[in-house]
Amino acid sequence: xxxxxxSDFHVFAHAAETSIVRADAADAARxxxxxxxxxxxxxxxxxxxxDLTDGGSSEDYALLGDILAPINVPIFVVPxxxxxxAGFRAMFDDKLPFEPGHFLNYEARFKDIRILALDTLLDGxxxxxxxxxxxxxxxxxxxxxxxxxxxxxxxxxxxxxxIAPLDHMALQDGRDTFERLIVNHQGPLRILSGHIHRPxxxxxxxxxxxxxxxxxxxxxxTLDPAxxxxxxxxxxxxxxxxxxxxxxxxxxxxxxVEL
Ligand SMILES: [Fe+2]
Numbered sequence: 001x002x003x004x005x006x007s008d009f010h011v012f013a014h015a016a017e018t019s020i021v022r023a024d025a026a027d028a029a030r031x032x033x034x035x036x037x038x039x040x041x042x043x044x045x046x047x048x049x050x051d052l053t054d055g056g057s058s059e060d061y062a063l064l065g066d067i068l069a070p071i072n073v074p075i076f077v078v079p080x081x082x083x084x085x086a087g088f089r090a091m092f093d094d095k096l097p098f099e100p101g102h103f104l105n106y107e108a109r110f111k112d113i114r115i116l117a118l119d120t121l122l123d124g125x126x127x128x129x130x131x132x133x134x135x136x137x138x139x140x141x142x143x144x145x146x147x148x149x150x151x152x153x154x155x156x157x158x159x160x161x162x163i164a165p166l167d168h169m170a171l172q173d174g175r176d177t178f179e180r181l182i183v184n185h186q187g188p189l190r191i192l193s194g195h196i197h198r199p200x201x202x203x204x205x206x207x208x209x210x211x212x213x214x215x216x217x218x219x220x221x222t223l224d225p226a227x228x229x230x231x232x233x234x235x236x237x238x239x240x241x242x243x244x245x246x247x248x249x250x251x252x253x254x255x256x257v258e259l
Contacts (some may be wrong), residue, residue, distance in 0.1 A: 001111065002043045004036050004255075005240040007155075007194030008051040008210055008214025010082060011067060013059035018082065020232050021216045026214040028259040029067050032239060035257045037070040043241065044073055045110045048122075049194035049212060050080025050155025051180055052088070061087040079121045080155035080194060081106055081128065112247065116141055118154040120171055128156025128195070129175030139181055148189035149247035157193040157211055158182075159204035163222055165229040166196050182207060188247040199238050200228075201252065208254070213238045215259055 009029040010021045022028060036043050052101075053060035068075065076096070080089050085104060092098070098119070104119040118138065120128035130138070150234045156171040158178050171178065182189060183205050191209040198221065199213040215237050223229040241253045 001244050002039070002041060003042045003045045003047060003110075003242050003244065004039075004074050005049065005192050005210060005212045005242065006032060006036070007049040007198055007212040007239075008080065008216055009052040009064070009067070010051050010214070010216035011060060011064050012054040013057065013063045016179070018216075021064075025054065026067060028237070031259055032087065032215055032237075032257050033067055033070055037072075039255075040242070042073075046073065046075045047073055047151065047153055047192050048069065048077045049116075049153055049192050050078050051082045051194060051216075052077060052080070053071045053084075054216070056082060056084025056087050058087050061091045065091060074110055076108060076110070076115050076117060076153060077118055078117045078153045078155050081121055081126055083121065085119075085121065103134060104259065107133065107141060113244070114146065114148050114150045116150060116152045118152060120154050120156040124205045126169045128154070128171045130171065130178055130227070134176045135174055135177045138178070142181050142185040145187075147247065148187070149244070150185070150187060150189045152182070152189065152191045153193075154191065155194050157191075157195060157208075157209065158210040159191065159193075159202055160161060160199060161196050161198070161202075161211065163196065163198070163219070163227075164225045164229060164231060165222075166168065166219065170195060179205065190250075199240065199254065201240075208250075208252050210240060212240050215257070234257070
């Protein structure tokens with residue numbers, strides 16, 4: 001089975017909120033979606049880890065809906081710091097089993113995979129958070145051992161990229177408890193995130209974690225711990241295709257798309 005992991009489209013209907021988002025972000029997003037829709041063999045599901053839109057207006061989500069129209073497989077999404085919960089919920093409410101209440105968490109299944117989607121959006125902030133409510137919900141889901149693969153989707157990485165200024169903008173509140181929960185879980189687990197705008201993969205506490213590239217802009221690779229926030233670069237854009245054989249085996253391919 002093939003699944004795609006994409007992130008950070010930042011599409012906008014009128015004007016970008018973020019100065020470094022490319023002016024043709026919608027066109028770039030359409031190219032990524034066209035690549036997924038026409039890939040052979042068929043990509044059977046898409047994991048989209050946040051910042052779907054740049055400003056979160058209803059017009060932005062309408063544009064996103066048009067961009068995603070060529071996709072006829074399930075799309076599992078989480079909000080990023082640039083999304084807005086109202087428009088996000090309105091767009092996906094008939095497709096995803098959101099929990100009632102403020103947060104856009106949900107548990108879903110795709111074949112033998114359990115998907116736990118976590119809403120790390122903290123209104124008005126760039127960094128992410130998991131509240132006590134969120135962590136209790138997650139603990140309930142992870143307390144029982146599971147033989148099936150669990151995929152956690154969350155926009156803000158809890159794991160380090162080691163690009164220090166970007167890690168300061170990642171998951172902050174609730175991070176230690178989150179780490180304890182996933183380390184204690186008995187069963188295969190992987191974490192997919194976005195936010196960093198640079199594709200990378202890591203083992204964190206022995207757990208496979210990945211951030212997919214963002215077509216709207218890409219950060220330079222800056223591993224100096226004293227560095228300021230990375231500038232943007234025009235390196236080739238890539239998303240990830242996971243070929244999942246079973247809960248223990250996966251090959252992860254870097255798929256480049258010319259934007
Ligand atoms: Fe982003």
